[in-house]
Amino acid sequence: MSARVKYGKSRGEIFTCPPVTPELQSELIQTWVAVTNSGGAGVGFLPPVSVSDVSPVAADLMEKVMRNDAHLIVARNEEQELLGWLAIVRNRDHTQNHWAWVKRMHVIAPYQGKGWGSAMLSAAIEICHSEGLAQVYLTTDGQSKSLKFYSSHGFSEVGRMPRNTLSMDGTFHDEVYMMMELGPGSGTLKTAMSASTGCER
Numbered sequence: 162m163s164a165r166v167k168y169g170k171s172r173g174e175i176f177t178c179p180p181v182t183p184e185l186q187s188e189l190i191q192t193w194v195a196v197t198n199s200g201g202a203g204v205g206f207l208p209p210v211s212v213s214d215v216s217p218v219a220a221d222l223m224e225k226v227m228r229n230d231a232h233l234i235v236a237r238n239e240e241q242e243l244l245g246w247l248a249i250v251r252n253r254d255h256t257q258n259h260w261a262w263v264k265r266m267h268v269i270a271p272y273q274g275k276g277w278g279s280a281m282l283s284a285a286i287e288i289c290h291s292e293g294l295a296q297v298y299l300t301t302d303g304q305s306k307s308l309k310f311y312s313s314h315g316f317s318e319v320g321r322m323p324r325n326t327l328s329m330d331g332t333f334h335d336e337v338y339m340m341m342e343l344g345p346g347s348g349t350l351k352t353a354m355s356a357s358t359g360c361e362r
């Protein structure tokens with residue numbers, strides 16, 4: 162199931178858990194390639210990157226979505242163009258299934274700084290809340306602007322892997338682990354998964 166949500170100043174819509182179709186998969190790959198090639202950090206690739214580089218990684222993610230181990234959140238403008246997306250990836254490890262990752266978050270360059278990223282992150286946090294999760298984690302490049310972005314949305318740095326990520330300038334940057342506490346969490350029960358979020362497939 163999917164849901165349309167309007168957030169604050171965004172003119173367009175945020176779709177949570179959209180149906181996974183070949184068309185959507187192709188759109189996700191296109192924005193992933195575009196944001197990488199425009200210099201976006203922290204989405205797993207360095208420029209120049211092509212559709213064929215990204216496709217296998219996207220296919221792995223789509224499999225997780227189909228298994229209900231991940232949820233997608235996408236942003237579209239009024240013309241229904243895909244502007245960006247993120248994935249919430251659940252843990253299936255029994256000792257760690259009370260928290261989830263936010264991964265691959267990006268907004269294509271012409272739409273950055275206009276509130277879309279904030280809207281998608283808010284939607285992701287709402288889904289994690291409603292699934293009864295206790296924490297949300299993400300990682301980001303320690304030298305990118307996104308550190309400030311995530312801090313302003315309530316994430317705190319909880320760890321750092323020194324110089325473990327190759328960056329565009331050829332140097333190795335720290336990978337920063339950031340976390341948001343959501344509460345005690347009931348999501349350790351498998352049955353909590355997706356029951357109230359409309360993300361079940």
Ligand SMILES: CC(C)(COP(=O)(O)OP(=O)(O)OC[C@H]1O[C@@H](n2cnc3c(N)ncnc32)[C@H](O)[C@@H]1OP(=O)(O)O)[C@@H](O)C(=O)NCCC(=O)NCCS
Nearest residue numbers: 201202203267268273274275276277278279301306307310
């Ligand atoms: C980081 C990102 C997802 C934020 O989404 P956004 O829609 O641009 O952000 P919003 O408009 O909701 O929020 C604005 C804030 O985002 C941050 N931001 C804006 N442009 C940014 C950019 N190009 N890269 C990183 N952060 C940016 C700023 O902190 C800004 O705060 P300010 O208004 O006080 O300066 C988006 O800019 C992006 O995709 N950047 C490139 C890829 C990337 O860094 N992804 C994160 C992977 S961990």
